[in-house]
Amino acid sequence: MKVQPLLNHLLIHDSRKYKTQSNQGFTLLEMLGVVLIIGILTAIAAPSWNAFTNGQRLKTVNNRVFQAIKTAQAEAKRKKDDVTITFDSVVDPPTVTYNGNVEKLNVSGEIKSGTIKLSTGAGDTTVTKDTEIIFDYQGNIKTDNPVQVL
Template identity: 40%
Template sequence: MANILSLRLLNYFHLHSRKTKLKQQYLANRPSTNGYKQQDAGFSLIELIVVLLLVGILAAIAAPGWAAFVNRQRINKFNDAVFAALQEAQREAKNKKLSYSVSFRKNSTTQEVAIFPTKKSDGSNLPLAEISTWKPLGTDVGVSSDKFLLGTNLNSTTENTADSTVSYSLNASAKITFDYMGTLPNASLGTSGLQIVAAVPSSANPTSPSSVKRCVIVKTLLGSMVTAKDNNCS
């Protein structure tokens, strides 16, 4: 009985397979309505040209939006690196019970940051020339700093004092100093706080900032910080 059932199943599958092959052969050789075989159907040269033109037009429309999106993602990461540097300086000041500073400068096309004890072991201020902890800003988050402008509203002569405008001519004197408690007791924050601003360069003038900005703002004498963007950055 089992042998008979197996034989019938084999016959069934054999017939089904043969029918499938015959059907495929028929479809392959069946003429189409315009007189050509189905396997000869395809796209004409004009159709291909039209498709390529449409793809090119869509790419041209989408490219600026994609570039703006990429710039926003990168500048967000770059601003995160600025925020992390300020937090690290404040944390070191609290942990080591020492005055700590964070300084920013432009080295050729690269923006750099240094976090260091404000004073030497003998109690004198650490000269800018002796700062040895400079490193490129943004490498920790995979962003190249030469893609952006970095500026501050820090007064170059009076520590922890805010000017009314942001300057993008960075030098090592642009620094924020936290005391041993992580605060800024003698700071002059003005109306906008102490700001470190990152900006996408203007397409018309690469040395000037565009409207796309991100910033970290030290808002209070206790050293609290917030981030802001675009028009909220001076």
């Protein structure tokens, strides 16, 4: 019967005698290693992330131009009248105007000045100006030289 109190006494005595120190936290060397690894991964990922965001911005501008053209074409069909869509590339950022609606192509200020250039004609003889497209009452591009069917 004396064995149990003796064991309890030894266990309590031993736990007080050999207090373990808590090794909480990180050493400076471990922290430097983690920071170095994060820096290397960031250096690898940053250029591709920049290219990705620029590509997304370009796609957004292209979609806005396409939507403006489709809206002007639909408006010409709806009104049964000519609708002119004008691209103003003199201002920065460029704007698209049709029926008094002016739409900036700047995507909420995310595009830096001088990075968007619009051109509609690109040498096409059917376009009267290099900055506008005219849709007729059927939604077709209006030309100066109508095509004659023989």
